[in-house]
Amino acid sequence: MSILVIADHENGSLKAATLNVVSAAKAIGGDVEVLVVGENCGSAAEAAAKVEGVSKVLVADNAAYGHQLAENLSLLVADLGKGYSHIVASAGTTGKDFLPRVAALLDVAQISDIVAVESADTFKRPIYAGNAIATVQSSDSIKVITVRTTAFDPVAAEGGSAAVETVDSAQDAGNSAFVSAEIAKSDRPELTSATIVVSGGRGMQNGENFKMLEGIADKLGAAMGASRAAVDAGFVPNDMQVGQTGKIVAPNLYIAVGISGAIQHLAGMSGSKVIVAINKDEEAPIFQVADYGLVADLFEAVPELDAAL
Amino acid sequence: MKVLVAVKRVIDYNVKVRVKPDNTGVDLTNVKMAMNPFCEIAVEEAVRLKEKGVVSEIVVVSIGPKVAQEQVRTSLALGADRGILIETDEEVQALDVAKLLKAVVEKEQPNLVILGKQSIDSDNNQTGQMLAALTGMPQGTFASEVAVDGDKVNVTREIDGGLVTVALNMPAVVTTDLRLNEPRYASLPNIMKAKKKPLEMTSPADLSVELKPSLTTLKVEEPATRQAGIKVADVAELIDKLKNEAKVI
Numbered sequence: 001m002s003i004l005v006i007a008d009h010e011n012g013s014l015k016a017a018t019l020n021v022v023s024a025a026k027a028i029g030g031d032v033e034v035l036v037v038g039e040n041c042g043s044a045a046e047a048a049a050k051v052e053g054v055s056k057v058l059v060a061d062n063a064a065y066g067h068q069l070a071e072n073l074s075l076l077v078a079d080l081g082k083g084y085s086h087i088v089a090s091a092g093t094t095g096k097d098f099l100p101r102v103a104a105l106l107d108v109a110q111i112s113d114i115v116a117v118e119s120a121d122t123f124k125r126p127i128y129a130g131n132a133i134a135t136v137q138s139s140d141s142i143k144v145i146t147v148r149t150t151a152f153d154p155v156a157a158e159g160g161s162a163a164v165e166t167v168d169s170a171q172d173a174g175n176s177a178f179v180s181a182e183i184a185k186s187d188r189p190e191l192t193s194a195t196i197v198v199s200g201g202r203g204m205q206n207g208e209n210f211k212m213l214e215g216i217a218d219k220l221g222a223a224m225g226a227s228r229a230a231v232d233a234g235f236v237p238n239d240m241q242v243g244q245t246g247k248i249v250a251p252n253l254y255i256a257v258g259i260s261g262a263i264q265h266l267a268g269m270s271g272s273k274v275i276v277a278i279n280k281d282e283e284a285p286i287f288q289v290a291d292y293g294l295v296a297d298l299f300e301a302v303p304e305l306d307a308a309l
Numbered sequence: 310m311k312v313l314v315a316v317k318r319v320i321d322y323n324v325k326v327r328v329k330p331d332n333t334g335v336d337l338t339n340v341k342m343a344m345n346p347f348c349e350i351a352v353e354e355a356v357r358l359k360e361k362g363v364v365s366e367i368v369v370v371s372i373g374p375k376v377a378q379e380q381v382r383t384s385l386a387l388g389a390d391r392g393i394l395i396e397t398d399e400e401v402q403a404l405d406v407a408k409l410l411k412a413v414v415e416k417e418q419p420n421l422v423i424l425g426k427q428s429i430d431s432d433n434n435q436t437g438q439m440l441a442a443l444t445g446m447p448q449g450t451f452a453s454e455v456a457v458d459g460d461k462v463n464v465t466r467e468i469d470g471g472l473v474t475v476a477l478n479m480p481a482v483v484t485t486d487l488r489l490n491e492p493r494y495a496s497l498p499n500i501m502k503a504k505k506k507p508l509e510m511t512s513p514a515d516l517s518v519e520l521k522p523s524l525t526t527l528k529v530e531e532p533a534t535r536q537a538g539i540k541v542a543d544v545a546e547l548i549d550k551l552k553n554e555a556k557v558i
Contacts, residue, residue: 069475070438071447093468097450100403100438109404109523112433122527127432131326132335135527175478176447179463183471192469196557220558238488239471244432245487247469253557270535274555276547282540291538291555294547304544309558 001030001120004081005054006089006099009036009044014051016193017090019154022051024147025088026155027117031055034162035080037073039066049164052156060167067178068094074101075171081106081142085120091146092192099146108140115151129244130267149192150250150271184239191240194223196253197272199242200235201227201265203258203279203298207235212302213257219309225249225269227259243268258298261286278302310457311366312355313419315410316348316384318377319430332528335430344380347425349387350485353492354455355423356388363457364421366390370413372406374398378508385503386495392508395516402522403431405513407439412516414444419480421462426451426484437484447477451486 003025008015018034025032033056036045045059058080064072081087081102089095091113103110115133116124122137123145191197198217200210210224217224225242226235242249243265250271257278259265262285269275270289277290280297287293294301320326320335321343327336344352358364369384370393371377381392395409414422427434441448449455449464453472456463457479465474467486495503513520541547551558 067473067475070441070450074442093451093466096434097438097448097466100433100435101442101448103435104404104407104439104442107404109402110433110435110439111524112435125432126532127529128320128326128335128430129432130532132328132529133532134529137525137527138523139525140523173445173447175445175481177476179474179476181471181473190470238467239469253551253555270532274551274557275535275538276551287540288537289535292547292550293538293540294544295540296543301544305547308544308548 001085003028003030003032003086003088004084005032005034006077006087006095007034007036007044007048008090008092008094009038009041012040012043014044014047016154017092017149018048019051019157020149020152021088021090021147022053023152023155024114024117025086026053027152028086028120030085033058035060035077037065037076038068039063045164047157049162050158050160052159054160054162057162057164058167059164060169062170064170064172068098069176069178070098070101071173071176072171073098074105075173076169077102078105079171080167084142086143086145088145088147090149095146099144103144106142106144108142108144109138110144110146111136111138112146113148114145115148129264131263148248150248184237188217189221189223191223191225191242191247192249195251196220196222197225197242197249197251198222198255198257199225199227199259200230200257201259202229202233204230204235210236212306215306216302216309219306227262227265229262256286256290257302259286260284261289310364310420311368311417312358312364313414313417313422314351314355314367314369314384314389315422315424315436316352316369316371316380317345317425317428318342318371318373318380319345319428322346322429328529328531332530334526334529344383345425345428347427347485349492350487350489351423351425352384352387352389353490354485357490358457359388368393368417368419370395370410372397372401372409381508382503383495385506385508386500387493391506393511394508395511395513397513397520399520400522401520402524403433403435404439405518405520405522406436407443408518409513409516410440411443412518414440421479422482424482424484426486437482441482446480446482448482448484449475449477450484452483453486453488455483455489
């Protein structure tokens with residue numbers, strides 16, 4: 001049994017999510033090989049070779065894969081993947097985009113967003129926005145899987161010494177092209193991999209007030225998040241959204257400010273180790289999941305917290 | 310230009326989901342059903358393209374039991390021209406859904422296929438991508454903007470960390486994200502008119518697709534619930550707890 005992990009990488013560096021996916025692959029059992037596919041991704045491949053528990057790294061470095069276009073990636077991965085028992089990627093927007101295409105090309109099902117490995121063919125995954133957990137068994141010869149990275153502890157980034165093998169391939173479907181990208185720039189850690197997250201909700205009243213949270217986030221080295229209500233109200237951009245329809249986070253500390261705790265939000269953050277809620281409504285559902293609740297007006301409590309840190 | 314929109318009948322998003330006591334699934338008896346929210350956005354986008362004069366015909370297709378006609382009729386009331394229901398009482402898994410839709414695509418020859426990015430019951434986020442793979446079409450998933458430009462469609466996609474725009478040769482598949490548009494409500498006159506629009510009934514057998522589910526759900530459970538913790542009196546106590554009890558700052 002051998003498992004092909006598709007690495008997450010950006011600008012030549014390996015993303016932390018890959019360590020969680022390798023961890024999930026190790027839980028399945030068997031040889032773990034990592035494919036780094038992209039353009040100028042050699043340094044990401046070298047980083048992948050050092051990851052604990054990786055037996056081999058394949059690198060497909062070609063302009064055709066430069067913008068991670070699903071049409072091209074899926075042709076390559078379906079081709080290479082035929083020799084493996086499992087093909088695994090993170091359930092980020094890249095994995096969600098190309099991996100179902102791979103599964104269809106191989107005429108097998110995909111098992112999306114797994115949160116636990118029961119055995120080599122049986123997995124747990126959330127359904128109904130996390131309101132139920134299904135245990136699913138696959139009878140396909142190749143299991144194609146996306147992994148909810150927050151559900152698996154990362155393996156060590158160092159300690160391995162896998163061989164790096166070049167895959168000479170340029171699969172270009174020729175029917176799609178990259179036009180432009182608008183990537184939000186931030187000095188703060190990425191939301192899905194941050195150890196502390198500070199999130200604001202509708203209670204923040206406007207986008208300007210989110211600056212109050214930035215002070216706290218900077219002092220704690222935290223990422224900033226928001227509830228869907230805050231995003232829908234136009235306070236902050238949608239890539240900050242934590243919830244079932246946004247990002248799924250599981251930091252060591254999650255601070256929810258002015259967030260009522262709709263089911264959709266809880267589905268995105270209830271895996272956090274410690275949850276703090278600051279809300280003036282003591283009946284707010286967020287307090288039912290919070291380890292520490294502070295019933296207070298956030299416009300008083302937040303500056304006080306900022307000053308005390 | 311012709312658009313095909315696929316819609317799914319699911320549990321209404323306002324309904325509290327209850328797991329059956331025998332852990333075989335989610336209890337759907339006497340539960341309100343509705344069109345999947347991402348599918349409503351797909352229908353809305355097609356209707357807007359028609360209102361702009363870009364699209365001339367909207368065909369909507371659904372797969373499911375006979376009662377899923379309701380969701381096809383709703384789409385017709387929202388502005389689709391013609392409906393198709395692939396009737397089956399079986400569970401249809403994503404790959405089989407994609408195969409059924411492929412058969413419809415071959416028959417209808419649409420320039421654009423618009424689907425929701427995922428359904429709020431199975432949360433798979435697969436069907437659009439699988440359909441694109443099986444038909445060899447390019448895909449614009451998690452779309453927040455769709456602009457048809459000659460024989461290409463530019464799709465702005467919501468990705469981790471921002472947005473990316475891709476140009477796809479048509480025919481192409483688009484899957485909708487939340488911010489693509491805000492769906493309208495069907496007006497009463499349009500609901501009445503929709504009753505007269507054509508709705509074709511077909512079946513997997515008619516389309517020569519054999520359903521071959523390869524995933525078996527062994528059990529469905531409630532998620533682990535968190536216990537409510539304590540209320541702290543003030544900010545000072547909160548910081549003390551985080552430092553000395555939880556040790557997270």
